[in-house]
Amino acid sequence: MLPTIIWPYGETLIRLSLSLILGLLIGLERERRDKEAGLRTFGFIGLLGGIGGAMGENFALLSLFLVGLLTYTLNIQLLHTKKTIELTTSAAMLITCFAGILCGQGHTISPAAVMVIVTALLALKEPLSGFSVGLTESELRSALLLAILAIVIYPALPSGSIGPWKLIDPRATWVTVILISGIGFANYVLLKIYGARGTEISGFLGGLVNSNFTVIELTRRLKDNDKLVDYAYRSILLATTAMLARNAMLLLILAPNVLLNNWLAFVLMFFTSAVLVLISQRSGRAIVENEPIQLKLGLPFSLWTALKYGFIFLVIHIFGTISQSIFGETGFYTVSIIGGLMSSASAVAASANLASHGSISAALASKASILASFASIAFSFSFVLQTRNGSLIRKLVTSLFFVAVAGLTGTIFSERFLPILIGLYESRMG
Template identity: 30%
Template sequence: MDFLIRIAVALGIGGVIGLERQYSAMKENSSGFSGVRTFSILVLLGFAGGIFYHVFSPWVYGVILLGVVILQATSYWYTATQGDRGLTTELSSVFAFILGTLVLNGLIEISLFITVILVVVLSSKFRIKTIVGKITAEELYDFIRFVVLALLIFPFLPDETFGPYQVLNFREIGWVVLLTSGLGLVGYILTKFLGANRGILVSGLVGGLVSSTAVTWVFAQKSKENPSLSSSCATAILAASSIMTIRVLIWTFIFNLALFEKLLFPVLIVFLAGLGITVYIFAKRKKELMDDQLIPLKKPLDLKSALVFGAIYSAILLLVSYANENLGERGTFISSAIAGISDIDAITISVSKLAGNQLIMQIAGISILIATISNTLVKMGIGIYAGSMELRKKLILGYGVVFGAGIIALFIIR
């Protein structure tokens, strides 16, 4: 029975890969030969080759595999002479042979996992072409710069503490720069390929990955230009602010797991309050037409801003260390409130690095919540200043709920 199950799985794998290849060939009018039957036979050949490996000799399996490779090379030569220079089907055929051998040896879960990945990659050809066709030279170069930063510069930064209070570390500062620049790059990609035409709520959520403050400014101005869009703009602003609280959890999870566990429930209260009021305003809004590009795309990889962020992170690290040592709890809270005016990420990462060492865990949690509330009040001020009268009403309601949830979160963490 086990043998029959493995045969059935092998045939299923060959059938799935062959079905995708045959459909793709028919759609492109390709002159390739591989389809459902061919791939099923290739998987069975790999299955039988595995039997020969165990019963006779590994050399027999090697000869069969070499024959498959020669067959695929011949196939590629033929299709290339017909004008089709793609190598995807030939490589998939070799994969199918190997998958058949894996199934014979009982590695069914691994074989199915590889098959799923292979089929997804094969079937995404047209989507990948569409995406690649939209990539500009600047976006490509910025992606290469990020890879160079991540693989060729960051690993060689010294991992030693230095400076006042021994809290600065080049490796940790580089890690912060890498994460923030990477987050900006991801946010840029999502914003470009999702866009506002997928819905204002998604636009706010995606924009919140980059900067909730920037989203607040952009949509507040938009509401003043066209007051009929005020409800939708309020939805985008509050959605971005809700995502900001998730960023707090992400940073604490990365830099201080113990602090993450302490903040999880209080921050979730703030997040759920923000998400709830966002959904409420979104559901109550009237149908509004949205421009396709509400969030202006800037640079894909803003290394200058990331380096500035790294400097801010270092300064806040020193500021919080000084306040905690010389001014006590009150000084730490004041410095957190001031830091939260401009940005929540830097103070969150800085406090996460100090929590449990120079900073008591509870004080660290309260500091981050104070910074979050401070940042929320600033964004409410921006929205009220730059937005329409209708937007002001929505933001007072929305941020009032978020502010109340923040106060509750402070009492819980205390």
């Protein structure tokens, strides 16, 4: 007599139930679209895969073979009756069986994630089809080029600093190229989807990554269209606002004691910039609603621009490292300012890291972080000047002046008056 395999009831029920539920998930979407294989069919396929996976490898392969046979039969029938075949439904049936097998083997998160993704792909048929049909050849080439920059070239570069003096970091330099290319591509997509309003979204999101590169891309895209001055103005201010919030968050995470020394400066700059954006948005709403704007988008991003600023980043990195080793504390301030020209996040993170390890004082790191943020704002404005758009330049000069004054006020107050107030408070409490 053959031995009987005893399955644990609770565990087996959970595995088979999950395989059935995942099958029904896709079946519900197929049923809604009135396909030949619907809710019950996909439920059976998921359950069949779950049983096969629970019974072992041979039965898993058998269940997959049976689903393949079912798929073949379904397509032969449709070919004779409707002169068509269901490739998408067939692929969904095979994936459902595979997911069921994984459930039967005890997996949970992986098959559930796969089935949610597949269901989303099936449900988003119209938007995805419309997006693919609307793609131009230049957009497709740009997407492939961006993928090559990030996925092919970046992993092939050596990690860490190289050279006899360890001054060159190829990956850090290439990240700059990827960042400015990615921000340009994201800005292009948002402009295409949302029109001019998309520049404000990309301005804030880009500012969280690198406000300087965001402003470079925005001014390149918008400088030839006078109707976009208000959008460009708000986008650049939003990039500045996001940059300040990001730098403060970096300090909070890496070295809270540094943020304690300059929190007021960051708060005043952030709120000044945010208030200026709101004022501009309220005053320009009527113009935005009544006057449609035609955009000439051009290419999704400029590879030449990305490579150029990648080279600039490399030169600044080498110069900053040499200055720090030669001039000490003065060199550190210099490095912070130079770092802020290209990436204030890197300069702020470096200051916080050194302060957290005791290499520099919290006060020194605090001042260096503010200097890096000021340098980032000044460097961004230099690209606004290149647009030669008088209206945009005048508005930003005024606004950035108020932001800088707010930062200086917060810094001076924190350095000179806050310790006195703290001392008075502690003496009274004592």
